[in-house]
Amino acid sequence: MQFSSNSINNVRNTLKYPTPFWVYESVVYEIFPDRFSIGKGKSVQDKASLYINRGGTIKEWNEKPVATGDWRSSQSFYGGDLWGVGEKLDYLKDLGVNCLYLTPIFSSPSNHKYDGADYFKVDSQFGGNRALTFLVSKLKRENMRLVLDGVFNHVSSQHKWFVKAKNGNRDAMSKFTMYESGHRGWWGAQSLPELNLEELEVRNYITQVIHKYLKMGIDGWRLDCGQDLGPVNNAFIASKVKSISTEKYVVSELWTYPEGWNMVDGIMNYHLRELILSYLNGELNEIGSALTSVFNDTPNIYGCWNMLDSHDSERIANVLPDKSLRKLAVVLQFTYPGVPVVYYGSEVGLEGGRDPECRDTMKWNEETWDTELREFYKKIIALRKTETALKIGAFEVLNTDPLVFLRKAPYMLDDIVVAINRSNARRVAAQIKDGRLLDRTRFVDLFTGEKFSLSAGLLKFDIPERGFRLLKPLNDTVRGYDQYKRIF
Secondary structure (H helix, E strand, O other), X not given: OOOOHHHHHHHHHHOOOOOOHHHHHOOEEEEOHHHOOXXXXXXXXXXXXXXXXXXXXXXXXXXXXOOOOOHHHHHEEOOOOHHHHHHOHHHHHHHOXXXXXXXXXXXXXXXXXOOOOEEEEEOHHHOHHHXXXXXXXXXXXXXXXXXXXXXXXXXXXXXXXXXXXXXXXXHHHOOEOEEOOEEOEHHHOOOOEEEOOOOXXXXXXXXXXXXXXXXXXXXXXXXXXXXXXXXXHHHHHHHHHHHHOOOOEEEEEEOOOOOOOOOOOEEEEHHHHHHXXXXXXXXXXXXXXXXXXXXXXXXXXXXXXXXXXXXXOOOHHHHOOOHHHHHHXXXXXXXXXXXXXXXXXXHHOOOOOOOOHHHOOOOOOHHHOOHHHHHHHHHHHHHHHHOHHHHHOEEEEEEOOOEEEXXXXXXXXXXXXXXXXXXXXXXXXXXXXXXXXXXXXXXXXXXXXXXXXXXXXXXXXXXXXXXXXXXXXXXXXXXXXXOOOOOO
């Protein structure tokens, strides 16, 4: 039997690893370790030698990061570490998150650690391997997960391989692309020499790193520069992760349309971020068709990260200073298929422009918090974790302006209708496309408790100005009569 190129491509586009079960239940919290919390009762002054001895400068916790336009931004340290992360788990549990994503933690000359010098050592600035062991153990006791950042596209110019390569060692030179005038660096940065990922020794090195920390108890890897790794290396790394356990997770950093990257469990869905922000800023007139396309084109959508901000972007408070619109963005983030990711501090209104301003320190003085916003996050996090439709439901747009969509669950009374209104107060009639939902069924707003009735498949409700609805059907029995007794 012969196969056409189209049939082969179809197989390639549909094959994917099964999404680990716990991913559906997850709400992820991203932490930039140097800026989150200092543990063991210490200050950055107490740890000064860890930074100054490497040519860095130390900053006080409430001192704002400043863009210098050169290497100095990456050499400013605030003292956060993994001990501090572990000591703040009570805060994170109260918020409701159950999975942590840490930006790189391995030995490196910078504060961001995306220039790894030794991937087998957790940087002493973060507490070393002992601190990671402590954190993993504490997370497991709290039934929380941990995803680490794997930077496998490039290394630091201080990495032992590159030092040897610069000294003319031919075996080491084969691991990089060397020119007479220099070498290939990521986006031309000479301090970030790119690895030749096709070299067997490089692939073995990556495998050893992946396996070491998975066996220590971490639950997955986020792959930095996923587009630079390319589909082949994304697939290679995923295979090595899954060889340890198919319940380990792989998510890849992509700044593109998410179609065609289903060789990993999911991607960082920056495309969704751009859609949401453009829609709420008035730059995109209609978002429903775009959301439908992403859902239909992304087989691994339920494993993708739904993000509004990160260490690589302006904070959501800066992009959407109007808190009512910001809440609409958060509602979309938590109700669209995928895994919601909260960037540390966004839940209390932390502000920050482009890198390094978006990497400001977490504020632990509660008097500075937007407590109303934090309570809003707590409520929507709890709903995401308890409502079946928000975890695994299908996605179907019911109305485009205002946006109304259905998260259709296996059991009809678990369905959720989501409505987003970015303008004036509106009255909406939405056709609820689930024939299992019966006449007179009432829907309750999970935020306000207000109720609206379904009439022959049409649900009519009002939406406040710059407001939203999360509507779930109720089974109101009348004198013991259950109209859903034979419906499933």
